[in-house]
Amino acid sequence: xxxxxxxxxxxxxxxxxxxxxxxxxxxxxxxxxxxxxxxxxxxxxxxxxxxxxxxxxxxxxxxxxxxxxxxxxxxxxxxxxxxxxxxxxxxxxxxxxxxxxxxxxxxxxxxxxxxxxxxxxxxxxxxxxxxxxxxxxxxxxxxxxxxxxxxxxxxxxxxxxxxxxxxxxxxxxxxxxxxxxxxxxxxxxxxxxxxxxxxxxxxxxxxxxxxxxxxxxxxxxxxxxxxxxxxxxxxxxxxxxxxxxxxxxxxxxxxxxxxxxxxxxxxxxxxxxxxxxxxxxxxxxxxxxxxxxxxxxxxxxxxxxxxxxxxxxxxxxxxxxxxxxxxxxxxxxxxxxxxxxxxxxxxxxxxxxxxxxxxxx
Numbered sequence: 298x299x300x301x302x303x304x305x306x307x308x309x310x311x312x313x314x315x316x317x318x319x320x321x322x323x324x325x326x327x328x329x330x331x332x333x334x335x336x337x338x339x340x341x342x343x344x345x346x347x348x349x350x351x352x353x354x355x356x357x358x359x360x361x362x363x364x365x366x367x368x369x370x371x372x373x374x375x376x377x378x379x380x381x382x383x384x385x386x387x388x389x390x391x392x393x394x395x396x397x398x399x400x401x402x403x404x405x406x407x408x409x410x411x412x413x414x415x416x417x418x419x420x421x422x423x424x425x426x427x428x429x430x431x432x433x434x435x436x437x438x439x440x441x442x443x444x445x446x447x448x449x450x451x452x453x454x455x456x457x458x459x460x461x462x463x464x465x466x467x468x469x470x471x472x473x474x475x476x477x478x479x480x481x482x483x484x485x486x487x488x489x490x491x492x493x494x495x496x497x498x499x500x501x502x503x504x505x506x507x508x509x510x511x512x513x514x515x516x517x518x519x520x521x522x523x524x525x526x527x528x529x530x531x532x533x534x535x536x537x538x539x540x541x542x543x544x545x546x547x548x549x550x551x552x553x554x555x556x557x558x559x560x561x562x563x564x565x566x567x568x569x570x571x572x573x574x575x576x577x578x579x580x581x582x583x584x585x586x587x588x589x590x591x592x593x594x595x596x597x598x599x600x601x602x603x604x605x606x607x608x609x610x611x612x613x614x615x616x617x618x619x620x621x622x623x624x625x626x627x628x629x630x631x632x633x634x635x636x637x638x639x640x641x642x643x644x645x646x647x648x649x650x651x652x653x654x655x656x657x658x
Contacts (some may be wrong), residue, residue, distance in 0.1 A: 349385070353415070448497075
């Protein structure tokens with residue numbers, strides 16, 4: 298039993314902060330051990346992986362293929378790495394329109410039943426290995442993560458209804474699993490295509506979300522600004538983008554919403570945060586930083602969190618370790634702290650050094 302949960306089966310409370318990375322080891326057996334070793338060498342204890350529902354329950358309800366999920370859980374257990382599993386991407390059978398977009402199922406019970414099966418298989422008593430935390434969907438404030446449907450207050454209620462069902466299913470299967478909300482995306486769009494993260498989190502609370510998650514998931518990309526820049530500074534300075542959400546510290550606005558709703562005992566976990574060095578894709582070029590700056594910013598972000606956000610910040614999963622197939626034409630390539638062939642970029646070296654020499658606690 299690898300559970301570190303307290304007596305009574307409650308979910309663990311992360312140290313403030315704990316170190317995590319988004320990884321791309323699903324379907325990449327050849328590079329799995331390499332990437333997990335890079336992670337642990339740098340003193341990081343968590344990996345976040347997307348476990349696509351459509352790959353695990355592909356053909357019909359109740360018929361599961363656990364082979365790749367088992368492989369990842371076993372490899373992580375062997376490496377001594379905890380798992381935060383992002384759970385979304387519905388199978389075709391779960392919707393009448395069979396859309397390939399990320400979209401909620403027609404019947405939310407189908408998702409809840411998948412959560413039951415997943416958490417049961419990887420519970421704190423599993424012989425395969427434990428999944429310590431699960432993320433319920435992703436960027437639910439964007440319509441391209443919600444099947445193209447309108448993002449409005451009714452949709453937020455629908456997300457909370459799905460969250461409630463998933464939470465109750467997870468806790469019935471393993472009371473000690475940590476249930477994290479989907480990470481809300483940083484955006485200034487405020488129409489049916491997308492809603493700002495702060496607006497959306499308020500809607501979640503108004504819809505009654507409070508009892509149905511252990512941790513609020515958030516995203517904290519830094520865009521052009523170093524990690525010390527506040528939302529107030531970004532809003533008043535066009536150099537940083539002129540909006541509150543264009544900074545790593547945007548998460549402080551999410552924290553205030555939790556306090557306002559009497560939910561200050563819970564932690565926020567950063568499900569994605571990082572900086573891009575993109576020189577190819579023009580949509581990202583305005584906020585690119587150098588590889589050296591990326592490393593300094595990531596180290597500085599963990600340092601800021603340790604110095605200013607304890608005890609309410611938990612696991613911080615940087616974006617990202619790369620998929621070995623990524624090419625420079627893919628915008629994700631430029632966020633990575635390694636090259637796809639496994640060689641280190643400056644960001645990885647700086648994080649490794651900072652963890653080893655005590656710059657980061």
